[in-house]
Amino acid sequence: MSSNMITLALSKGRIFEETLPLLAAAGIEVLEDPEKSRKLILPTNHADVRVVLVRASDVPTYVEYGGADMGVSGKDSLIEHGTQGLYQPLDLRIAKCRVSVAVRKDFDYERAVKQGSRLKVATKYTSIAREFFAAKGVHVDMVKLYGSMELAPLTGLADAIVDLVSTGNTLKANHLVEVERIMDISSYLVVNQAALKLKRERLRRIIDAFASAIPQSS
Ligand code: PRP
Numbered sequence: 558m559s560s561n562m563i564t565l566a567l568s569k570g571r572i573f574e575e576t577l578p579l580l581a582a583a584g585i586e587v588l589e590d591p592e593k594s595r596k597l598i599l600p601t602n603h604a605d606v607r608v609v610l611v612r613a614s615d616v617p618t619y620v621e622y623g624g625a626d627m628g629v630s631g632k633d634s635l636i637e638h639g640t641q642g643l644y645q646p647l648d649l650r651i652a653k654c655r656v657s658v659a660v661r662k663d664f665d666y667e668r669a670v671k672q673g674s675r676l677k678v679a680t681k682y683t684s685i686a687r688e689f690f691a692a693k694g695v696h697v698d699m700v701k702l703y704g705s706m707e708l709a710p711l712t713g714l715a716d717a718i719v720d721l722v723s724t725g726n727t728l729k730a731n732h733l734v735e736v737e738r739i740m741d742i743s744s745y746l747v748v749n750q751a752a753l754k755l756k757r758e759r760l761r762r763i764i765d766a767f768a769s770a771i772p773q774s775s
Pocket of ligand 1: 704705720721722723724725726728
């Protein structure tokens with residue numbers, strides 16, 4: 558960790574886009590567009606603040622081990638990673654979606670659950686899925702995937718998937734239906750605990766500015 562630099566870990570896409578107004582409230586402007594550049598370290602209008610682009614599921618890892626001082630991470634990634642070593646000061650109420658169970662239209666999920674059948678579940682979110690089905694008393698065979706979960710029920714790899722749903726368009730386009738909502742998701746500001754002590758004032762200013770700019774509606 559560069560000692561005097563403040564490094565913020567973000568993932569490309571919705572989290573990056575929806576964090577920009579919060580950064581603006583802290584007087585921070587990112588000087589390059591990640592959709593146009595291949596750079597992984599983006600400068601800002603402050604010489605001592607930079608943004609690093611990492612995979613969404615890697616944000617908690619970067620912040621825990623000090624590769625970044627702070628980061629914006631979906632609750633899904635935080636639950637899967639665990640929040641050890643992370644100071645988690647704010648629900649930013651951005652990048653909202655939900656984790657749900659989905660199956661093929663012709664798969665009778667209710668019946669499978671009632672009959673106590675073993676369910677083959679494909680997901681990237683194995684911790685969330687395990688806990689959910691264990692609480693329901695449903696036995697599952699878990700298939701770990703890293704993306705395009707929607708394909709699993711279509712190819713016979715699984716009976717059900719556990720995935721993020723936002724508009725529902727991806728499910729619809731692949732003839733899948735949402736049968737259970739497991740939890741609502743939003744993104745959180747997470748901070749490295751050592752950095753919070755060493756760079757307290759500058760980080761506090763950013764945390765407070767983010768807090769003042771959290772969207773209130775919906
Ligand atoms: C997520 C998720 C679904 C999709 C749902 O993927 O895995 O595929 O969004 O959104 P919708 O309900 O609005 O169609 P994301 O775009 O985050 O990328 P990923 O597949 O790389 O995780």
